Amino acid sequence: MTKWLNTSFWNFVARTLLRNRHWVILLIVAFTIFMATQWQYIRFTQTEANLLPNDHKDNIAYTDFLKKFGEEGNVIVFAVKSEDVFKPATFKAWNNMMASIAKNKEVENVLSFNEILDLKKNDSLQTFQTQKFIDPTQIADAAYLNNKKHDLLNKMPFYESLLFNKKSGIVRSVIYVKKDIVNKPDRKEFVLNKLIPAIDEFKAKTKTDIKVSGMPYIRTLNAKAIISEIGLFIGATLLVTSLIFYFFFRSFRTTLMAVFVVMIGVMWSFGLLGLLRYEITVLTALVPSLIVIIGIPNCIFLTNKYHQEARAHGNKAKGLQRVLTKVGTATFITNVTTAVGFATFIITDNKLLQEFGIVTSVNIMLLFILSLFVIPIFFSFMPIPKAKHLEHLERGYLVNFKNWIIDQVKYHNVKVYSVAVGILIIGIIGVYKMKISGSILEDMPKKTAFFDDIRFFEKEFNGVLPVEILIDTKRKKGVMKASTLKKMDELQQEIEAIPELSKPVSIVNLVKFSKQAYYNGNPAFYDLPNSQEQAFILPYIKNSSKDSKNNPLKSYVDDTGRYARISTFMKEIGTDEMIEVEEKLQDRINKLFPKERFTVTITGKALLFQKGTGYLLDNLIESLIFALALTAALIFFLFRSVKMIFVALIPNLLPLLATAGLMGYLGIPIKPSTILVFGIAFGLSVDDTIRFLAQYRQELIRNNWKIKKSIFSTLDEEGPSMFYTSFVLLFGFSVFTLSEFGGTVALGGLVSITLLFGMLTNLILLPSLVLSLNRSIANQQELKELTMDVLENNEDPDAEGEKK
Structure with missing residues (x-):
């Protein structure tokens, strides 16, 4: 069923391609123009990465919370030293800044020093009324402001942790962004073009340092940084890979050809994103750079083969046809295996990974077609390579490296296996040291x-990552029952005792504030009403809640009074610590809230991301196993030998284990970015294995099944290409270490290390295994009848090619 990938097929492709090269060029130009028209649909994602499938129970719980209380990550906070801001001139400038920000349509509410509200009881109406804590007519009075600062820090416990840190004297203002724009482009427009200019103007006027944070602000600047790095990576990878390409081939024209191929591939990658209407995410932003890195090796492989043909007989037409007939299938198979390495992400239940897998795998195959068309056509217009352009085939460093490899395989099998076993043992020990990280801030x-x-803000207010506890009392107005409030208060005390969490806020805080107001603002009465006080304080609270416009309860209790929320923030902590925190809370919740009477859910973005990381780890382990299975099936399909599967997989699994062990020793955690390393590296590394085994099979036929001679002939023939391509991939991925993002740095560095290991195992361990096991796997009966000819016979070109 695969006879179409034989010599006749590639002869037909070569003839058609070279005879119709002008039409092929026009076709490529037309397709490129079409893909360029799709760029208009490219959008950067405005939502955070959701690593869980929509039907996952934790996702359902989070969605349920959003339906009742809306987006919880809509807070932007400003912090400053109290002694700086409570100076008349600075205080006025601060108020003006906050007032200008509050006027923007994207802002729902502002809680600032001049907007702080104090509760006062109205006995005649039996209600609580709000009034401004600071009289705006007296803000020019330094003594007045100093007294108000003292009152805020010492007599307003409701605002502690929310607006000030009593110990350090740091105070802050809070902006509540409208919830319906948090995940829309309007958020970016507001932060970059309205909020930041207002902050910069205040800093310039007052010379006061402001600290700014909050999820809308963090997400916007983080996204801006990601976008800025796309161009950096494309330029850096293109520069590095093209310089290496030129260093190998010493030809400006050939280097420009390779650059042209990968740049067209980059244009197509952006076009595919637009065509599929996929947003640019932290993963798909890497695709154009990956295309450059993966595309250059294709150019190296095909160019190197053409130069070998040119050196052998000096006939351009024959050389171009032989390039395709000899390595067409091998190039196709290696690109397929690379694409499969990325395509395995499609089987996960994660949309982010699925889109990354689809875009990358499709682009790799498009790049294969582009390389196969452009490179022979390019050389058909160029004169036959000169002797100086072929010198790289026998360059000193390459010959020395090749001889060293052959020496290791021929004379040092025991040392090779000893080193492999040592790496295996060290890697296994390192794996047990690995940790999982599920922090949104990690990368x-x-x-x-x-x-x-x-x-x-982590130091002063214990973090900016929102954590929410949703309490369902299972009855209308059940939240305001004294017993429920008492349970919530006990749970909040548990939260306050956990150092990784900030002081929580809920309806409990408002009830305590109301009691303080009932006793004329005395902070000693900031507590829940006792059974006697409830009778005369709760009516005040209920009457206050009738004013829907200024209802202070609406943010913490739903309209029915059945559901309540407790809001807190968390520091950046590891997954193990987060699990510990969740277990502490859950244990306390189980004791306080009987399941038959309450349903209590812990949710929020921080927890959701941590759960998603664990889920993603399971998914990516499955996808890696799937990639291994597909590769094993492909090896068996090509060579019809079960034993060959093990020989092929061992040199590619050992580098993965070594890298995993290295991560354990260096303390690099398993997280979404580093998990990708293994699938990407395996898909790229296995290409060398297939090329080696394919060439080895051909050498066996040419050398009358002489094992040793065939192995060393294979190293001589394929070694340079494997070295060149691995070298380009290694340095190409190392460009990602220039990133400001820890995950991207780890991805680039770890893939580079894995590919270095992979190159050495494929050049040393693989031939050593084949040599040691030659009697059981390398025999005519097992390898003579292949499903397809991965490499065609090197002796006789197609007759048609001879005539050309």
């Missing part, structure tokens, strides 16, 4: 000002 750029501000 954010740590050298940026906004990340410094995150650390500031």
Whole structure:
């Protein structure tokens, strides 16, 4: 069923391609123009990565919370030292800044120093009324402001942790962004073009340092950083890979040809994103750079083969046809295996990974077609390579490296196997040291000002990552029952005792504030009403809630009074610590809230991301196993040998294990970005294995099944291409270490290390295994009848090609 991939097929492709090269060029130009028209549909994602499928129970719980209380990540906070801002001139400038921000249509509410509300009881109406804590007519009075600062820090416990840190004297203002724009482009427009200019103007006027944070702000600047790196990576990978290409081939024209191929591939990758209407995410942003990295090896492989043909007989037409007839199937298979490595992400239940897998795998195959068309056509217009362009085939460093490899395989099998076993043992030990990280902040750029501000808020206010507890009392107005409030208060005390969490806010805080107001603002009475006090304080609260416009309860209790929320924030912590925190809370919840009377759910973005990381790990392990299975099936399909499967997989699994072990020793955690390393590296590394085994099979036929001679002939023939392509991939991925994002740095560095290991195992361990096991796997009966000819016979070209 695969006879179409034989010599006749590739002869037909070569003839058709070269005879109709002008039409092929026009076809490529037309397709490129079409893909360019799809760029208009490219959009950057405005939502956070949701690593869980929509039907997952934790996702359902989070969606249920959003339906009742709306987006919880809509807060932007500003912090400043109290002694700086409570100066008349600075205080006035601060108020003006907050007032200008509040006027924007994207802002729902502002809670600032001049907007702080105090509760006062109205005995005649039996209600609580709000009034401004600071009289705007007296803000020019330094003594007045100083007294108000003292009152805020010492007499307003309701605002502690929300607006100030009593210990350090740091105060902050809060902006509530409208919930319906948090996941829309309007958020970006507001933060970049309205909020930040207002902050910069205040800083310039007052010379006061402001710390800014909150999820809308963090997400916007993080997204901006991702977008800015797309161009950096494309330019850097193109520069590095093209320089290496030129270093190998010493030809400007050939290097420009390779650059042209990958740039067209990059244009197509953007076009495919638009065509499929996929948004640019933290993963799909890497696709154009991956196309450059993966495309250059295709150019190297085909160019190297053409140069070998040119050196052998000096006939351009024959050489171009032989390039396709000899390596057409091999190039196709290796691109398929690379695409399969990325395509396995499609089987996950995660939309982010599925889109990444689809775009990358499709682009790899498009790039294969582009390389196969453009490179022979390019060389058909060029004169036969000169002797200086062929010198790289026998360059000193390459010959020395090749001889060293052959020496290791020929004379040092025991050392090779000893090193392999040593790496295996060390890798296994390292794997047990690995940890999982599920923090949203883990991969954010740590050298940026906004990340410094995150650390500031973690220190002063215990974090910016929202955690929500949703309480269902299962009855209308059940939240305001004294017993429910008492249970919530006990749970909040448990939260306050956990150092990783900030002081929580809920209806309990408002009830305590109401009691304080009932006793004329005395902070000693900031507590829940006792059974006697409830009779005369709760009516005040209920009467206050009738004013729907200024109802202070609406953010913490739903309209029916059945559901309540407890809101807190969390520091950036590891997955193990987060699980510990969740278990503590859940244990306390189980004791306080009987399941037959209450349903209590812990949710929020931080927890959701942590759960998603664990789920993603399971999915990607499955996808890696699937990739291994597909590769094993492909090896068996090509070579009809079960034993060959093990020989092929061992050199590719050992580098993965070594990298995993290295991550354990270096403390690099398993997280969404680093999990991808293994699938990507395996898909790229196995290409060398297939090329080696395919060439080895051909050498067996040419050398009358002489094992040793065939192995060393294979190393001589394929070694340079394997070295060149691995070298380009290694340095190409190392470009990602220039990123400001920890995850991208880890991805680039770990893939590079894995590919280095993979190159050495495929050049040393693989031939050593074949040599050691030659009597059981390398025999005519097992390898003579293949499903398809991966590499065609090197002796006689197609007759048609001879005539050309």
